Amino acid sequence: MRAERPSLVDPWPLRIIAGLLIFAFVALFLALPLWTLFAQAFAKGTEAYLRAIDEPAAWSAIKLTLTVAAIAVPLNVVFGLAASWAIAKFQFRGKQLLTTLIDLPFSISPVISGLVFVLLFGLQGWLGPWLRAHDIQVIFALPGIVLATVLVTFPFVARELIPVMEAQGTQEEEAARLLGASGWQTFRRVTLPNVKWGLLYGVLLCNARAMGEFGAVSVVSGHVRGRTNTMPLHVEILYNEYNLTAAFAVASLLALLALATLAAKAALEWRGRTEIAS
Amino acid sequence: MARPDGDRIVTIEALGLEKRFGAFAALRGVDLKVEPGELLALLGPSGSGKTTLLRTIAGLERADCGQVLYEGIDADTISLRDRRVGFVFQHYALFRHMTIADNIAFGLKVRPRRGRPPRAEIKARVEKLLELVQLQGLGGRFPAQLSGGQRQRVALARALAIEPRVLLLDEPFGALDARVRKELRRWLRRLHEEIHVTTIFVTHDQDEAFELADRVVVMNDGKIEQIGSPAEIYDQPATEFVYEFLGGANRLPCRVEAGVALIAGTRLATDLPRDFSGEAIAFVRPHEIGVTRPNGHLDDLAHVRSILPIGPDARLDLEHQSGHIEALVPREALDAAGIGVGSRCAVRIARARVFRASS
Numbered sequence: 071m072r073a074e075r076p077s078l079v080d081p082w083p084l085r086i087i088a089g090l091l092i093f094a095f096v097a098l099f100l101a102l103p104l105w106t107l108f109a110q111a112f113a114k115g116t117e118a119y120l121r122a123i124d125e126p127a128a129w130s131a132i133k134l135t136l137t138v139a140a141i142a143v144p145l146n147v148v149f150g151l152a153a154s155w156a157i158a159k160f161q162f163r164g165k166q167l168l169t170t171l172i173d174l175p176f177s178i179s180p181v182i183s184g185l186v187f188v189l190l191f192g193l194q195g196w197l198g199p200w201l202r203a204h205d206i207q208v209i210f211a212l213p214g215i216v217l218a219t220v221l222v223t224f225p226f227v228a229r230e231l232i233p234v235m236e237a238q239g240t241q242e243e244e245a246a247r248l249l250g251a252s253g254w255q256t257f258r259r260v261t262l263p264n265v266k267w268g269l270l271y272g273v274l275l276c277n278a279r280a281m282g283e284f285g286a287v288s289v290v291s292g293h294v295r296g297r298t299n300t301m302p303l304h305v306e307i308l309y310n311e312y313n314l315t316a317a318f319a320v321a322s323l324l325a326l327l328a329l330a331t332l333a334a335k336a337a338l339e340w341r342g343r344t345e346i347a348s
Numbered sequence: 349m350a351r352p353d354g355d356r357i358v359t360i361e362a363l364g365l366e367k368r369f370g371a372f373a374a375l376r377g378v379d380l381k382v383e384p385g386e387l388l389a390l391l392g393p394s395g396s397g398k399t400t401l402l403r404t405i406a407g408l409e410r411a412d413c414g415q416v417l418y419e420g421i422d423a424d425t426i427s428l429r430d431r432r433v434g435f436v437f438q439h440y441a442l443f444r445h446m447t448i449a450d451n452i453a454f455g456l457k458v459r460p461r462r463g464r465p466p467r468a469e470i471k472a473r474v475e476k477l478l479e480l481v482q483l484q485g486l487g488g489r490f491p492a493q494l495s496g497g498q499r500q501r502v503a504l505a506r507a508l509a510i511e512p513r514v515l516l517l518d519e520p521f522g523a524l525d526a527r528v529r530k531e532l533r534r535w536l537r538r539l540h541e542e543i544h545v546t547t548i549f550v551t552h553d554q555d556e557a558f559e560l561a562d563r564v565v566v567m568n569d570g571k572i573e574q575i576g577s578p579a580e581i582y583d584q585p586a587t588e589f590v591y592e593f594l595g596g597a598n599r600l601p602c603r604v605e606a607g608v609a610l611i612a613g614t615r616l617a618t619d620l621p622r623d624f625s626g627e628a629i630a631f632v633r634p635h636e637i638g639v640t641r642p643n644g645h646l647d648d649l650a651h652v653r654s655i656l657p658i659g660p661d662a663r664l665d666l667e668h669q670s671g672h673i674e675a676l677v678p679r680e681a682l683d684a685a686g687i688g689v690g691s692r693c694a695v696r697i698a699r700a701r702v703f704r705a706s707s
Contacts, residue, residue: 242441
């Protein structure tokens with residue numbers, strides 16, 4: 071009997087068709103828009119491009135975006151580490167519920183995430199009168215934007231870490247404890263180094279989303295030019311004012327940021343693979 | 349340094365340990381005293397509670413009921429750090445992101461500053477341990493670059509680095525191939541003779557337990573069936589389970605009248621109470637059975653199904669009315685009695701252990 075093993079390599083026509091499809095998809099949905107973006111941004115020359123960026127409202131938007139990311143990302147790193155550590159290393163009641171709740175921001179529209187905060191902290195909201203009495207402004211100010219960003223981006227770190235930590239089990243931690251390490255030493259010297267690549271990757275994704283978030287932030291920011299406009303909001307305003315060069319110039323900055331994130335991610339993955347292989 | 353018991357090798361006691369995982373009872377009332385400096389094996393099938401007992405002694409599990417005593421002190425009052433337990437996990441649990449040297453040094457490096465040896469001393473201790481486990485020169489490698497047997501020895505060196513008062517090993521050779529396993533076994537025995545630390549190891553392999561241990565604890569279903577030296581356990585299995593677990597013995601149903609059993613036609617006194625009469629199970633090892641020429645009786649008559657020569661002895665497959673019997677007899681005796689395949693013979697039981705049939 072001649073038992074021929076089925077070929078694991080697809081026949082060549084299929085490979086060509088699949089290759090063409092992928093190429094067309096990448097060209098149509100990624101390369102072309104990106105090229106248009108930069109072409110539009112530089113349509114009136116480099117000088118116009120720089121002028122569009124070097125402008126108080128643009129600077130303020132850039133600063134606000136960086137500030138929000140600088141607050142939201144560390145918060146989510148702490149939260150993500152705590153949540154994934156608890157979920158992966160311990161058994162407790164409500165674990166399934168917690169896992170589901172972490173995914174919630176992925177499944178609800180960011181606009182709703184923003185609205186929730188308006189309903190909570192807005193003037194007509196639940197805590198509105200109390201906040202006003204104490205002269206604290208959340209909505210249409212930095213705290214509101216940070217809150218909305220944190221909510222929208224909080225699954226990224228935890229989602230990245232939970233599978234990594236679960237795969238590693240708890241034996242190394244047990245070994246560390248028996249060798250005399252305290253809980254903190256065990257976390258810092260054993261748990262954390264074991265998940266560092268996953269953590270970095272989660273931070274990158276979280277950061278990209280924090281800087282690019284539009285929907286939730288749009289609801290809570292109030293679009294006060296020069297004060298509560300983040301970069302994505304600023305782009306939208308410029309676009310609505312038919313100031314296309316400026317809109318695309320600022321947008322190109324965001325796109326560069328995304329490209330840098332992708333490059334860093336690829337580098338991390340390469341680094342992670344070689345480390346495992348060594 | 350504030351250590352409760354100094355550096356002495358300790359006595360460890362388990363008193364009435366009970367532990368459940370949900371509906372599963374892993375330990376149901378375990379009492380055990382481990383003598384200082386001894387090498388003790390916990391032997392049993394999987395699910396018998398041996399690993400849970402080991403983990404409870406280490407402090408990785410907390411018993412629902414009962415106590416673990418280190419030198420008479422309730423272990424619950426001693427922190428994991430102060431227990432100084434050297435634990436070797438079945439799959440080693442080496443820190444994969446650290447070099448071998450860093451793995452071994454871990455227990456010393458995490459000590460509070462007061463008790464931490466200076467850097468140079470840590471380095472010297474690591475070198476010494478690497479030498480002890482015959483891994484000189486591999487300190488700079490990562491765990492993934494070592495073979496299973498080498499990892500096992502790193503795990504042992506790491507556990508020894510904290511100068512443990514007790515060494516606990518969970519299926520230490522379970523993940524290794526047969527050859528490496530034998531080698532490491534002998535090596536561990538020598539190591540124990542050298543450093544003489546109280547050692548408890550878990551295994552499901554009776555050869556391993558008998559070859560290595562001073563005393564063997566046979567466990568089944570969350571309870572201890574028997575504690576004794578390998579010879580005691582082999583010569584006098586205390587329970588039906590131990591006989592079954594050790595294997596190799598014939599299990600013959602028999603009848604007991606007033607404490608005397610009738611096993612395949614042989615009358616034998618038993619350890620059962622004088623006034624006991626009823627159904628019982630006899631365990632008879634193959635070499636405890638003899639065969640002679642048929643003598644006219646029916647109840648000891650057996651049919652010889654096959655004969656397999658093993659050196660000067662022969663293994664006989666006998667068909668008796670009570671069932672299948674395996675006997676090991678000198679070949680001379682066979683020839684003298686004229687017994688061959690297909691012939692009939694009379695069975696003589698020299699020794700047996702009889703247990704009441706559990707209804």
